[in-house]
Amino acid sequence: MPFSLDNRLEADSLFVTSYDDIQIRVMNDARYVWVLLVPEIANVTELHDLPAQKQQLLMQLAASIGAGIKTTPMPHVPAIAKINTALIGNIVNQLHLHIVGRHPDDAAWPAPVWGMGSAIKLDEDTINQRRQLVHKIMDMFQEN
């Protein structure tokens, strides 16, 4: 069966770009700067189910996106204190990796973000800012 994005991931996040068949999406939640990586491979649930090369790429992307979120000043976002990087998937079991910029004034700090409260949808300006952030990070990634 070919890859098809899980309905819940589709509903909760916005596609920005892809790199080597890994979708780079932004969670539609104004409470956090939150990027989602989804490899376009059918029936993959666990990190160890991915081919080794894809595992490595996923982690390189995670590290670079985390660094970009932490070091890029963004309008209306306090300085990012910590990056949370995680594969959970207890509810949506299609493999997806979260990269979340956290700060002490955010809605869940210091708890993890998953399952805490409800998403606040991004407005158009913020969607554009998040898209620009991801594109800037990916431009740097591809130069290295």
Add this chain to the structure above:
Amino acid sequence: MPFSLDNRLEADSLFVTSYDDIQIRVMNDARYVWVLLVPEIANVTELHDLPAQKQQLLMQLAASIGAGIKTTPMPHVPAIAKINTALIGNIVNQLHLHIVGRHPDDAAWPAPVWGMGSAIKLDEDTINQRRQLVHKIMDMFQEN
């Protein structure tokens, strides 16, 4: 300043072995099969702060330990349904990676485990089982 294990990580987990200066520890919590990886590098907080080679090794270890937890039957532990792999560190900011075996009857399912309830200390038999599991996984890791 040389590496020194964070006091809270030390109190909450048990050293099992190390591989290329990455400590492999077991969380002292009978509610979950829960392994912790801690690179012995001072002042590292984020995945992207690690040298690239160490990032890769950490992720290879995470994937192999996750696979081992998921596929190894353990006494008194239901079949593992999902591996949760995460770098959070909002409270303890010394870089540490969690690998947690989850199942629908566990204490936090489907929520993440962090910050949920209180640890139940492992008894001696279970400590030995967890140690054996880690050693078995690492024997296989080093053969590959």
